[in-house]
Every structure is written in C-alpha cells, then in structure tokens.
Amino acid sequence: MRSAPRCNAPARFPFREPAVWVDPSAGNRCNPFPYRSVCIYLGRWGQLTEGLTIRDLQDRAKATREAILAGAASIFEELGYGRASLSQVAVRAGVTKGALYFHFPSKEELARAVIAEQHAFITADNTAVLERGLPPLESMILICRRFAGNLLAEPIVRAGIRLTLEASSFDQDVRQPYSDWVALMSGLASQAQRRGQLRDGLDPAGFGQFIVSSLTGVQIVSAVLTERADLLERVEDMWTILLPGVVTAGLKSQVPALARYSGAPLGQHS
Numbered sequence: 628m629r630s631a632p633r634c635n636a637p638a639r640f641p642f643r644e645p646a647v648w649v650d651p652s653a654g655n656r657c658n659p660f661p662y663r664s665v666c667i668y669l670g671r672w673g674q675l676t677e678g679l680t681i682r683d684l685q686d687r688a689k690a691t692r693e694a695i696l697a698g699a700a701s702i703f704e705e706l707g708y709g710r711a712s713l714s715q716v717a718v719r720a721g722v723t724k725g726a727l728y729f730h731f732p733s734k735e736e737l738a739r740a741v742i743a744e745q746h747a748f749i750t751a752d753n754t755a756v757l758e759r760g761l762p763p764l765e766s767m768i769l770i771c772r773r774f775a776g777n778l779l780a781e782p783i784v785r786a787g788i789r790l791t792l793e794a795s796s797f798d799q800d801v802r803q804p805y806s807d808w809v810a811l812m813s814g815l816a817s818q819a820q821r822r823g824q825l826r827d828g829l830d831p832a833g834f835g836q837f838i839v840s841s842l843t844g845v846q847i848v849s850a851v852l853t854e855r856a857d858l859l860e861r862v863e864d865m866w867t868i869l870l871p872g873v874v875t876a877g878l879k880s881q882v883p884a885l886a887r888y889s890g891a892p893l894g895q896h897s
Contacts, residue, residue: 745787
C-alpha cells in the first residue's frame with residue numbers, strides 16, 4: 628500500500644476546510660483518496676494533528692454535522708427562522724463558526740438541511756407503519772398518532788415543521804414534505820375506499836389533503852394553548868369528529884376504537 632506523503636506544511640493554513648492534504652512534490656494540496664493515512668489535520672484551533680486516517684476525518688465530519696443539525700433544530704424551534712442566527716447555532720452546537728460555515732455556508736442551507744432531516748425521519752417512520760400491513764384506514768390514523776408522538780419527542784421534527792410553516796422566508800421551495808404527506812394520505816384514503824372502509828362518493832384526494840390540513844391545525848393550536856401537552860388527546864378528538872361522516876355503515880360502531888387506534892387489531896376488517 629502506498630504510504631502517505633510526509634508533511635512539509637506550515638503550522639497554520641489560510642483555508643477553512645477541516646482537513647488539508649499536502650503533496651511535497653507538488654507543493655500544494657492534493658486529492659487525499661489514494662492515501663489511507665492523512666498527512667495533516669486542521670483542528671478546532673487551526674493546529675495540525677498527525678496520524679489521522681481518512682475514516683477518522685469522516686467520522687469527525689459526520690459528528691460535527693450532526694451536532695450542528697441538533698443545535699440548529701434547537702435554535703430554529705425556539706426562535707424560528709427569522710430570529711435565528713448562525714452564531715447562535717454555533718454556540719448551541721458547540722462548534723466554531725468556521726466548522727459551521729464549512730458544512731452550511733448560509734442560514735437557508737442549514738434550515739433546508741433541518742427540513743430534509745425532519746422529512747427523512749418522518750418518511751422512515753411512515754414506512755415502518757406501512758410495512759406492518761395494516762388496513763389503510765388504520766394506517767392513516769396510526770401515522771397521524773405517531774406524527775404527534777414524534778412532535779413531542781423529537782426536536783428535529785418540531786424544528787422542521789416550524790420551518791416549513793415559514794416557507795415564505797426561503798428563496799427555494801420547501802413544500803415537498805407537505806406534498807409528500809398529502810400524497811401518502813390521499814393514496815391510503817383511496818385504498819381504504821376500495822377496501823370498503825370509507826364510503827362511496829368520498830373524494831380520496833380531497834380527504835387526504837383535509838387530514839393533513841386538520842392535523843397541522845390541531846398541532847399548531849395545541850402548541851399555542853398547551854405547548855402540545857394535550858396533542859395526543861386532540862388528535863384523537865380530530866378522528867372522533869371526522870370518522871362518523873366518512874366510514875361505511877359497518878364501521879360506525881368502531882369509531883371510538885378507531886379514533887384512539889395505536890396499532891392493536893380492531894376486528895374482522897383488520
């Protein structure tokens with residue numbers, strides 16, 4: 628295996644990258660990928676550390692990025708996009724401004740990364756529900772219930788949802804999470820109708836969008852009035868009110884159980 632070149636670089640660099648590789652024969656930075664060992668590393672205070680591998684640097688970069696996203700989620704949730712600053716995020720994350728700017732050159736890029744993380748988290752959770760093979764109506768109800776639970780438990784979810792509600796603050800479109808959510812609910816509503824859970828004549832696309840809109844409103848009002856302390860109860864109330872008007876006659880007696888559905892079998896249709 629080819630060894631890494633010796634380092635002949637000065638103790639400090641005018642670069643903001645966290646890692647710099649030097650090829651003595653070329654007298655400049657070079658592509659690090661041919662070498663397993665790393666010649667030098669630009670650390671927190673600009674000092675050089677020898678003996679690190681590329682995997683070490685990758686792990687450090689990943690940990691730094693995760694810390695920044697966690698700090699950003701905390702700040703964006705607390706202050707919103709307009710009042711938040713990258714300096715506040717750096718302090719909350721415990722990283723330097725240089726490290727933050729290396730990963731996220733602007734506040735908007737950082738905010739969009741938080742939204743993307745939130746969307747990936749919720750998408751994975753929704754997929755886990757779908758993979759259980761539940762009837763479509765139960766899947767819709769459980770997805771809403773788990774979303775409410777994730778809002779209570781996960782800062783990245785709370786921050787991402789708050790940021791998407793501030794979509795007008797961004798130059799680029801950040802509506803994709805809501806578009807995907809509406810498409811998911813509309814698709815499940817269509818399946819539920821074909822399966823005989825939802826009444827004929829109901830527009831599945833309209834119902835899917837209405838569910839997303841209703842849940843969004845429920846969580847906002849819960850956040851304002853009780854800091855979401857009653858969110859799970861309010862989501863159950865939402866379904867208790869909606870279901871009698873949309874389910875088929877054979878399911879009307881099961882509305883109370885459906886409204887508080889948390890994953891257990893409900894009956895023959897399940």
